[in-house]
Amino acid sequence: MFTLACYPRYPLGHFPTPLEPLTQLTGRLGDTYRSVPSLWIKRDNCTGLATGGNKTRKLEFLVGEAFQQGADTLITQGAIQSNHARQTAAAAVLAGMHCSLLLESRQKSDEDYERSGNVLLDEILGAQIVDRLPTGTDMQAAMEELAERLRGEGRRPFVIPVGGSNPTGALGYVACAEELDAAPIPIDWVVHATGSAGTQAGLVAGLRLLRHDAKVLGVCVSRNEDLQRSLVHQLAQDTAAKCGADIHLPQDAVLVDDRWVGGGYGVPTDGMVEAVRLLATTEGILLDPVYSGKAFAGLLGNITEGRFKSEENVVFLHTGGSVGLFAYRSTFAPSTT
Known part of the structure; x- marks a missing residue:
């Protein structure tokens, strides 16, 4: 069993x-x-x-693994209104880590979409929104590039795939x-x-x-x-x-x-x-x-x-x-x- x-x-x-x-x-x-x-x-x-x-369930195991590896920063990505990004930002707060987000503009949007909802909460939770990237960007590669840059600054990043999946x-x-x-x-x-x-x-x-x-x-x-x-x-x-x-x-x-x-x-x-x-x-x-x-x-x-x-x-x-x-x-x- x-x-x-x-x-x-x-x-x-x-x-x-x-x-x-x-x-x-x-x-x-x-x-x-x-x-x-x-x-x-x-x-x-x-x-x-x-x-x-639902991302909270996934993040319990992902943050556990990040701690095991000695990480101090969580990196993830998602759409502008990503539920996963918002929950990752909150998880970082509880875990005493930094959080860096890359957000992808996947659709036409208005001011409500760009500034309210999840993205507002990302900011309130203290996450660093590093960049907003155009649709079609290789987001996994962008996260790896960000992680490498943070390592060069002495940080210990842990990269979480889209959706924690x-x-x-x-x-x-x-x-x-x-x-x-x-x-x-x-x-x-x-x-x-x-x-x-x-x-x-x-x-x-x-x-x-x-x-x-x-x-x-x-x-x-x-x-x-x-x-x-x-x-x-x-x-x-x-x-x-x-x-x-x-x-x-x-x-x-x-x-x-x-x-x-x-x-x-x-x-x-x-x-x-x-x-x-x-x-x-x-x-x-x-x-x-x-x-x-x-x-x-x-x-x-x-x-x-x-x-x-x-x-x-x-x-x-x-x-x-x-x-x-x-x-x-x-x-x-x-x-x-």
Whole structure:
């Protein structure tokens, strides 16, 4: 039996996160559709680190590894409104480290997007936003160049990949799989947003290691199905190997759905807006416009299509990021002039 106890880990979050029934939403959908499963939500938006989010789980293991290597500075990258960058900045504060961020301009934006939401919190948390780089930049190479420069200044940087998504970071979602395995209900499906792949890879690897039969459906927020499935598959195998196991995981066992991406990463869709408003007005829970909003739109779409059975328990994993709503003010409150 594998154990996570042997990996360095720095405590950052509030775990286990709540698992709650979406009673009012399930009832409303039941008035419209013939086959509606029992809907639950795993509240990884409540991890407690600077408004919470899924990256906190990954950062516990990544910061633990950084300490093991004697680092004094965390370097990472993401889009302007990166939830990962914001949580990394907060993790650095708790760990007594510096934080240097490289942000990529991936889409057309307005002043709200450029200055509010996550990027405002990055600044409040004391992170150094080293540069804002144009879309298409090799961000990993840019981080390595920054790390080399900091080493020349006598610093000891630790480079964290986008989304914290490598086998070390994915251990955070092996830990989440343990929480789901211990849930008081039988779980048939887990649905969530899949982007940099670490969340889905950790869940897939963890549930396989635990011999749990739940299916994991990742709703794509940036790539097409083929690319996303390949990325998740490889990282899941690498994560299992890090846990000392060789899991049998056919590539087609990785379930992804790319129909809800719309115009691309971070580009609003009508389905996302409807999903955000529906969960807010039925359960009082706020999603985010880039990840969980599109993932919830995918969940609703799959319910409409009858993918889930009425007797099944479907858990939506809320990956956090609602502070990003402030960066999309014009999307949710369009001008009437």
